Amino acid sequence: MSMFFDFGSPAPSSTTSFDSGSAGQSRSQEPVQRGGVRVSLACVPCRSRHVKCGAETPSCSRCLQDDKPCFYAKSRRGMRDKNAPQKRASMRETGRESPRSSSVYSGGPCGIYSHAGSSNASYSRPPSDGSLSPPSSTSRLSNKGTNTARLLDLYYNFFHKAHPYLLPQYHFRNRLHSDPESLKHLLPVMQYIGSLYASEVSSTELHAAVMSQLDIPNLPPNGFTVQMLLLTAIAVHCDGELENGRAILDRAIYLALDLRMQSRAFATMERDPVLAESWRRTFWGLYISDAYFATTRRAPMFALHSIEADVEIPCEECDYDGMIPRPKTLEEYESRDFEDETPVFSSFAYLIDLVRICGSLLTLDTMPAEYLESAVANADAMLVNWKLHLPKEKQSVIDKNEEIDEILFQAHNFLQILLIHIHRPLSRLYHSPMEKISHCAPPPPDHDIASQEKDKTYWLHTKKTLEAAEAAVNLYALPCSIINHTPLGICGIVLSTLANLSACAYFLTGSEWYRTRDRIRLGLGCLKTFSEVWEVSRWNEKETKKIARTVFAMPRPGMERAGALAPPGGLKIWEPQVQVQEMTNMPIDWSMNMGPMSYEGLFNGVEQGGWYGIEGAVSSA
Structure with missing residues (x-):
């Protein structure tokens, strides 16, 4: 049953950046989700390890014994919520769900991106204080009257679909509101990339703000810094600075390997399943970009091809913006051709396989x-x-x-x-x-x-x-x-x-x-x-x-x-x-x-x- 299990939002007992519900709210009071597979009550870590779970709350006895974080997926039992349309309308009114833009691609292999908005979409914008971005870029943006939120919309509408490594837009905005310090180095490069798609916005100062970050001696050694370096490398490479882009990508690779992002444990230790999926996508984004750069330079190899990695395969885009399913492994992918009915993997799986051949x-x-x-x-x-x-x-x-x-x-x-x-x-x-x-x-x-x-x-x-x-x-x-x-x-x-x-x-x-x-x-x-x-x-x-x-x-x-x-x-x-x-x-x-x-x-x-x-x-x- 675990291969059909959806890693949804954690139970109220877990504290994630996008959980706005009360910590004491009971599971029976949560909104009932549509459809899904009926599963027995068990925490996510026990299900992923295929072991029996005591189902105690807030933490099961097995997780307590193993000293592991314990959290539960939202229940998907029950009939369709008759009040769902009214609830979604209420959420849109309060700015928590962006309406779909008819002029911008917002589809995916499994359906419509529920949170993908256009540049004119309504949302609850985080307060504009100095913690949202480095002081230099914040002041420049305010001096030019440039809307930070609009640049983020441009980033997600035009760049994110082909490079879906960061958190989905809805989750990113929530984290930007709740923990802006963690994103202060990532936000400027997203603004810079977004400005390239807006003819009325000058990207010169934004570019300078992004490049100045590379000289900061003590960048935090975490996944968000790897994402910042990855996006900067792609942007610099495509701006014509091929050698500089290669050097920045190498720096991102070295940091990722130092953090052991190539190990499955890096993502599985993350309590937030959406952020864990983002870490998986970030490593494979490095892998794919490394191959592209090497092919352009006619290099005899690319660095990550020789690195042994057991990172699980990213899910489909529609699942990334919804309920995260159980991640599948490269071992499952490689044995697919011997199954009686060949399973269908995510699009990411087939791109990763092709890049491995490229190596x-x-x-x-x-x-x-x-x-x-x-x-x-x-x-x-x-x-x-x-x-x-x-x-x-x-x-x-x-x-x-x-x-x-x-x-x-x-x-x-x-x-x-x-x-x-x-x-x-x-x-x-x-x-x-x-x-x-x-x-x-x-x-x-x-x-x-x-x-x-x-x-x-x-x-x-x-x-x-x-x-x-x-x-x-x-x-x-x-x-x-x-x-x-x-x-x-x-x-x-x-x-x-x-x-x-x-x-x-x-x-x-x-x-x-x-x-x-x-x-x-x-x-x-x-x-x-x-x-x-x-x-x-x-x-x-x-x-x-x-x-x-x-x-x-x-x-x-x-x-x-x-x-x-x-x-x-x-x-x-x-x-x-x-x-x-x-x-x-x-x-x-x-x-x-x-x-x-x-x-x-x-x-x-x-x-x-x-x-x-x-x-x-x-x-x-």
Whole structure:
């Protein structure tokens, strides 16, 4: 029965930050919750350990004997509360429940976020005293007339859905009201991120307030500081400071390991089940971000991949904002395929599994050429297996409420990026010398694979790369605001767009050429949209457009044929007469005019036939 047990709010005997009821209130006086599974009376720690509970209050005899915190979940017995609609209306009137905004995504895989409000939503704002944030940021906000609550709403409406590591908005506001000191270092970075989504708010001073916190010598060593460093690392990375973002993330990882957040005990010792879930999400958020950063830098590994962790898997988003179920373990997830009926895990579980696979793929860039083909085949098998074993409910990024599941979106998008990463070096999608200017997707090291070996499988790797590049970009065409997706996916957009550019440069003809060009324009449009918020996207938009102009200025392939076998699926393959040589190292003038420009002499190291040795003046595409 325990695997169906919901960890709800603790019994009145426990003191949590969001329990506003009287400590002496009896369990029979609590509001009856809707639905649920009928369970026998037992405390949460005894249920989680599958041991008999004496059910004494306020603490059972077993917990007293083991010197463990004892608390009870709210009873879910009884019929539906007939007064529930009136109670919810009363709660909204007193500001304890925010109405759903019709203009902002507020759905989840299990239902509607009950506390997700828009920037205009009503709520009981905590008193504005100096304890809510560092004095410097508080004074600056008040001087500019900026509403702190509005910045928090922007954070939760636009950023939290793709990075759901902090407490849900309703619980965060309650803690901000009851214990502002614990959140004083976390609040400024949330305000800063929220300000990036408000064009009328200057984020310069907020950014300075966030960065000044990093110099504080005695930051409290707790989970909230880890969350502050994690959010700061993501924001700084996506603001274009890649090296600084990496350094801040490393600092967050070191602190998390020092606190032993990789251990299951760190979260299970927490009395508040919602905060315990937040700690689990924070560790896995570090794990996922570490992998994204490493993939962007083409690092051979990421630090947390080699750390043994037994942290339980986060729950679904709708449960996080409601009743926390019993956390499931990685051991349960790994044995799922042997069950008669495959259980469905949370979206987080499938993203974590994919990131674990990613950790074993990063070494391909440093692998000797003679072993690369077999290593790529093994890597492809792992990624295909991940997709084949997805349950029907997780095969699409659209949930049952016809909303985008942002965690599943990341998983499916990251799958395509990894497929491009492993297959393109063995395909006919050669890397242009101009791709070296890309911060997000520089070419991999040359493996010098014999041409006869490449010819055996070139069509397979080419087809897989193009299919993945198309799928990755098409995900952003779904009816959802692009800026709601994680900005950590910006480099994936660049990687897939450059693969499509190479296809247009080297072999696509006819209608396939035009279709791929449209996907390139879609990728550039995504970068343009992200650039309204994130500086790193502005850089990559300029770099990718510069590469695109060189491609579309060339004569289109189709006249010269190398006689190679055409791959299945109807792709027309054109092989260049001369393979591209290395481009001479030359400084990039970032202030150069992005309009019409001359490319004469730009490719000094490229012979005629390799990218057509572009001559003369080239107009902007």
